[in-house]
Each structure stands twice: as structure tokens, then as C-alpha cells.
Amino acid sequence: MLLPKVLGRVALAATADDTFVPCFIAPADRLALSIYPPPVNAQETGQSVFVSPDNLVTFAFAAPTDHNRDVYFSLRVHQSVTWGAVGLGSDDMPNSLILMLYHDDEGTGVTFSPRIAFGNYEPEYYSHMRWEVLDGTGIQGDYLVFNARCTDHCRTWLHGSLDVFDHDQKAIWAVGPDGSLRSDDMDAPLPMHRQFGGFGIDMGRTNKVNATSISADAKNIGTETRFHQQSHRDLKSRFHAIFMIMSVCVLLPAGILCLRAGQMVRWHGIIQSVALVFAIVGVSLGIVTSFLYQRSRGFNDKHQIIGLVVFGLFFGQFVLGILHHLQFKRTNKPTKLQTPHRWTGRIILFVGTFNAFLGFSFALNRQEGYFLAALVIAVCGFSLFFMFGQGFLRRRQQRHTNGPFYGGHPSGQEPWRHQGQAQPGGGNAGYQPGYGFAGHAAPAGYAPPGGPLSPGGYAAPPPYEGPPPAQGSGASIGLSTMSPASGRDRERDRKDGDGGDLGPVQTPRETL
Template structure:
């Protein structure tokens, strides 16, 4: 065989494996907290079956993989009974309701179930497209891990104990990409928006309401600078990140609906503030309606934003209550500080009315 023939053979081999890699597109994701991993492999050419491989501690109760965001859609569940029987169930769930078995359990085919050391390995297949669900090349998958075993061999009527861990991950099956781009975008979005709505904007409100006598010549400049030069670019950046992560504007969840309302409300509040500043008269005898609107519309936006974090944590699949407790404690501290400082303003007025400090 000539050197050119050998080179052509090696080129053909490399090209073949490159094509196979593109077609198969194996992708793996692991939940580090409990060492639970699932691998999804697209079918080869002229085939229609998607391969799933689940790896978890042998002490796992039940394992779940869902096609789509959240555990309230299409779900595949596997568990092993005390007799060592491996059961695989296809289910469809709704928010807050036990997922029910579909009428097409034959869509799933168990191909392997073994325990190697302390590791449980489950392998099964399902078609790319089933009655209620289709797997796409770029797809959000949900996952769940439970420590309590259902202890039942009835795949239709079994009751699934509550999961201990759950979440969402967006995977690119075609290119084998599991770099968690979705998670990174959402975490960045949450960090930016939290800094705006629970640090910068409350800080600007506190300065405008309580710091007029303390900073008689700079409180207004600080209030405006925080909103224009810090809050505004961060709100825009955080909104773009969520738009990219969700692949468009969606209104299928309370968090996304409230987020859109807050986005519009933020810029409406800036416009109301500009009107208030333009029409401000230092010799006024009363408080005009546009000024009161600026006060209360801003406070309303912050109150509405307070509901965003629990909804966002739930949408992202966070089940660890520590994050919720930390957030509620922080809200409590902000509320106590606002109430205490407001009481001081009221107590310092001779007529005991809730009013701001005198304009300087």
C-alpha cells in the first residue's frame, strides 16, 4: 500500500469518527451533591432511539430525568425494589401534583441494570418522539434524586416520595456540550438583579427618605446617580441575560411575568422621577400628585420585586431551604430598618405625621 493510500485510509477513519461523533452527540451532566449523573446519547444515522445512562449511589430511592424544564412535564423515573427488581416508568406531571403514568409505558426499554461496588448503573432507551414529548438537539432537561424508595412494583399506581434534589440543565446533545451555559446565565442574571432590587434601589430610597438632613447638598445627586448610572445598566444587562437563557421573551411562569412588569415599571419610574424633578418648586405649599406617585410607585416596585426571589429559586429548581431562609431574614432586616427610621421621622415631627425630612 502506497503512502498516499495509507493517508487516504487514515483520513477516512478520522472523518468517519468525526461524523459519528456529530451524529451521536453524547452529553453527560452530574449533580455533585449526591454523585448522580445522567448521560444522553442521540441515535446514530437511520436510528430513532435515544440512549439514557443513569449513575447514582446504590442507596438511591428513585431517580428521575425529565425532558423539558421543571418536574411538572414529561418525566422518566426508575427505582429498584427490595427484591432487586428494576422498574422504569414514563410519567407526566403537573405543578404540585403527583406525576401520573402515561398509557404508553412501552416507549421505554430497560437495557441494563447493575450495581458495581456502591454505584448503581441504569441504562434504557426511548424514541426521539413519543406521544407527548420530543427530544431536541438543544433541550432543557430536568432531574430529580430521592433517597426514599417507592417500594412498589406497580409502575402505574406507585406513589413517588418527595425528591431531595431537583433542578434544570440545558444541554446541547448534538455537540456533546454540557458546560452548563444555561446555569451560568441564570446565576449571573440572579446576581445582577438581586444587587439592583435589594441593594441599590432600596439604598437610593433610604437616601431620599432618610438622608436629607444628613446630606443636605448631596442626597439628591446620590439618589439620581445610583438609579441612572448603576441600577439602569445592571437592569439592562440582567434582562439581556435572562432573555438569552430563555431563548426569547416568555410568559409561562410567574417569575417571568413579574420580571417583565418590573422591567417596564423601572423605566416608567425613571420617567416619573424626571417629571418630578422638572416640575419641582421649592416654594410649594403642598405635595403634588406626581411627587406622591413617584414615592409610592417606587415602593410598590420594590414590594413586587420581593416576590421574585422565591419564584426564581423555584423556577431554577432550588430545593435547599437555606437560600430561602437567608432571603427572608434579609427582607426582615430591611423592613425593620425602614420601619424604625420612619418612626423616628414621625416622632420628630410636632404634629406626629409621617412626613419626609424638610427639603434643603
């Protein structure tokens, strides 16, 4: 009889006043209410569900109190991103337990990776966590889904823990860049996140739930979004690549071209100095970037080792170039440092370019390696064209300027050595009369003294005539008698070029 009486009073009071307070109930009736608690509302207990603002990550959680270590959770990640994760125990990365999901190696299943974040860098694989995979795990439509019951190291872990009775437990979430990460390794290397945020979980309301699930139209239940940020790409890594590629693949070849093709020593030194500065900045950014990823924190990857060796060679080549230049200015002769300086530059150019391709693979960004390949091909093609093409044009210009129009001679010999047929009387038919040695036509109306005009407007030079033959000699062939040359004559012959006897000195014709 007591229970109906109490329930009637409660109903009457609730109907009369919405601000009903239990203190109006008699002491005996209060004892009855404590024995029979009110029914639990479905919105007050159950799993807690978090949905990211763009629905890329969904997370459901339950921590039943009838077990000391078990935790149930479901994680769903959209296939358009490389990876998705939820971190428990903190509103920041340090000391968080990271639950991560990405494609398996074949792309037909999922790989779950538990990790611990020891700082604001790539989390490390956590091998002590134990779990059981539940039904519903796999690829469902556009999502990767993982359902599990964690049996060990989910409520407590290294440097962190969960308060399963907390109604505002801190947590974080993040997704990787667009693309596909396929690996069966739980410690697979990761690209940096593109979005991240924080939220709070009401874990106290999940203490009576022994399973979790995520529906297609899941909404936030028992969770509250705290912040959401779009993360820029890893700018330090990007600028590291830009500075190093500019130094090795652009500036270094440009400095070589300045010296080999243009003999511009000053510009060669300036460009080489700028290339060294770019290399210093690029290596510094690379070292800073290395501390953000597990794969690079040990500085034991081949890309890092080769890069540091090339950087040391860069300094060595710069010192060799300065010493060579200083010695050359004193002696005006090539030095022994020229050869090692040149070969060190070649090693830097080829090994550094090869290491750049390794760097894109190391950064999990092979697609941008195609841009580097196109740049290398363009630089090599331009260098070859500039070096060999310039030589070809120079030789062609020399052949062109050796012609009669530019003052040269078709046979490549001096005009006075051109072979021709001798004319009767000692003249040389090979001589082409003209205005000067170049064979230009004389001005119209010009008549040299001592001869009539020829049809071309100028007169042929007079034929060579030797001295009259001596009395009593035989037939003359027009040659003068030979006499031993004096020392002064031999000196004059050497000044003329080859010492040949060109006959008596004749006065040049008068020109206009």
C-alpha cells in the same frame, strides 16, 4: 483428509513466520478455510461498554442483527449527582437521543426519561420510544441502575438515527450538579449539566449480543473517549439573580433612605438611575437564560410574568420621578405626581422581593433563597434603624440642647416669660441673674454699674419702679396710668412678638 492437511499447513506457517499471509495457501485449501471460519475472540464481539473518567456514568450497549428494531442497553449513574445521561447519534446535543436517569419521587427507585435534544438547551421528553425494563434495575449500592430492551424508536427517531453496523458511532454523556433530583415525571425540569463529554461506540461488534450488563469493576470495552469538559454553572442565570436583587432589594431602599432620612435629592436620583440600569441588565440576562430550559422557553411562568410587570413599573416610576422633579423646580411646590411615584416604588419593592424568592424556586436552587432572605432582613433592619433611630436621636438632641447649658430654658419658654414670685418693690424672683440671657455665669470680678457684687460675683438687676403716684390719688400699687396706644406703638408691639406691654424701654446692660 483435507481438513487435517490444511490445518497442519496453517499451523506450520504460523509457527515459522509471525507475518503469515493466507495467500501462500493452495486454492483448494482456501476454500476449506472459507467454509470453516476461525473461532471468534471474546474481545472482538460482545457488548460495548463506556465508563466516564470519574466513573459517574457507565453505559453498555448491544444491537443484535437478528431483530430490526431492538436495542439492549444498561445505564448506571452515581447517586451523588442529580441526574446522568447518554446521548446517541451525534457528538453534540442537537438531534441526539438522550437516555436519562434520576431518582424517583420517594428516592427508593429510579426514573428513566428518554428525551430528544433539538439544540444546545434542555432536551424535550420523547414519548414515542418504547422499552421493556429488565432485571437488575433499581438502586445498587451507590448507583442508580437501569437495564432495558428498547423495542421501538431507538434506532431511528425524529431528526436522528443509529448505524448499528458502524464501528465508530458518535455519542455524548453528561451529569447534573451534585444533589438529588427526585421525581416520577419523565419530563421533570432539570438543572444544567456540570460535566459532559463525547465518545465513540463500536456497534458492529455488538451485533451478536442479546443482553447487556454492567459489572462493579466495569472498564471501557469497544469505546473510545473523545473529550471531557467541566462545565461552569449557568453564569447567565446567576448574574440575572445578582443584578435584579441588587436593583430591587439594595439600591431601591438606599434611594428611598437618601430622600426620606437625609433629604439628599441628588443622590436619590443617581441611585434610582443606577437601579434602573441594573434592572435592564438583569432582565436581559433573564430573557437569554429562559431559552435554555423547557420550563421557561414559553415565558408563561408566574416568575417571568411578574418580573416583566415589575420591570415595566420600574420604567414608569422613573418617568414619574423625572416629571415630578422638573415641575417642582419650576413651582417649588409638591406636585400631583409625587404620590403615584412614591406608591409605585413601594409596589416595586415588595412585589419584586417576593418575585425573587419565586425565581430561586423556578431555577431549582432553593438553597440560595436563604441568602436572599438574610439580605432582605438585613436591609429592612438597617432601613428601620436608620429612619426611626435617626428621628429618635434628633429629638433627644433637641431636648438636650434646650437645657440652660446650651442657651435654652428649662420650661421651653422665653427667659422673659418665665413665671416666678414677685419680690417686694416690683422685682421678679424668677429671674436668674447671669451673663446674658442664657444664664451663664459672669466673669469673675465683674460688677455692673450701680450696685454691689452679690455672693455669686455679680449683682441682681434693679427692681422695676413705676412713676411716682399722682397728687391726690389714693394708695398706689405701683402701676402707671394707661393711655390709648398709637398706631406706631401697636406696630412696634407686633414686631416684638405678641404685642404684650413689657413696660418702658430700658437700655440693655453693658457687657464685656
